[in-house]
Amino acid sequence: MRRADRLFQILQFLRGGRLTTAAQLAEKLEVTPRTIYRDVAHLIGSGVPIEGEAGVGYLMRDGYDLPPLMFTHDEIVALVSGARILQTWGGTKMASAAQEALVKIDAVLPDDARRQVGQVNVHVMEGAEQQGHWRDYLDRFEAASEAHIRLEMNYADEVGNMTSRVVRPLGVWFWGKVWTAVCWCELRAAFRMFRLDRISDLRELDRYRPQKGQTLREFYETAAYRH
Numbered sequence: 001m002r003r004a005d006r007l008f009q010i011l012q013f014l015r016g017g018r019l020t021t022a023a024q025l026a027e028k029l030e031v032t033p034r035t036i037y038r039d040v041a042h043l044i045g046s047g048v049p050i051e052g053e054a055g056v057g058y059l060m061r062d063g064y065d066l067p068p069l070m071f072t073h074d075e076i077v078a079l080v081s082g083a084r085i086l087q088t089w090g091g092t093k094m095a096s097a098a099q100e101a102l103v104k105i106d107a108v109l110p111d112d113a114r115r116q117v118g119q120v121n122v123h124v125m126e127g128a129e130q131q132g133h134w135r136d137y138l139d140r141f142e143a144a145s146e147a148h149i150r151l152e153m154n155y156a157d158e159v160g161n162m163t164s165r166v167v168r169p170l171g172v173w174f175w176g177k178v179w180t181a182v183c184w185c186e187l188r189a190a191f192r193m194f195r196l197d198r199i200s201d202l203r204e205l206d207r208y209r210p211q212k213g214q215t216l217r218e219f220y221e222t223a224a225y226r227h
Helices: 003-014 022-029 033-045 073-089 092-108 111-118 134-147 216-220
Strands: 050-053 057-060 149-156 162-174 179-185 190-195 199-207
Touching: 003 022, 003 033, 003 057, 022 033, 022 057, 033 050, 073 092, 073 111, 092 111, 092 134, 134 149, 134 162, 134 179, 134 199, 162 190, 162 216
Parallel strands: none
Antiparallel strands: 050 057, 149 162, 149 199, 162 179, 179 190
16 A cells, blocks of 8 residues: 555544554554554644554544545546546456545545536446456556566467467557557567457566666657557
């Protein structure tokens, strides 16, 4: 959990003037009490009216709330629509994170803006495309591209011919109903894009170090990408 998310959760637990110990907060947030001590000290230093001390417990005086987020109507439509798209067309973790983001935004919106969220009439329908393992693969490719982890997979081309590939994931792209992974393919020794719905038996290997000529920036500069 990112520190910003943890600070937000601490404020939620302290709402209502309830005395809460560092041990209780640490258990709920799956961190050490020492981390809670530092986080609470940071919140107090930022002006949040938290009272108490380590070893006794903390409480937050009634009347304090997070400053409201201010969004225009068009911004609210964009945020809600984007979250709904990810809930339907994103990976499993992406969908969950999109829902959590909406909950957090709703918690700090003023009443009139909160009503606008419920009135956004942009909806995303599910279809047969949502079936299969590609949602899990999307999460795994996204994570592997960030952590620089090589992946091994079986891949079917447009006529169903299977090949075994070892790739270095660089990112994922969405094309409207199809996600593709941009990779450096060790078999072809070149950049390749793979449709996630044609992948099977995906396995993690070891970490790789980005090398000159094999990065996403250099992929953007290739003739294939520019055209």
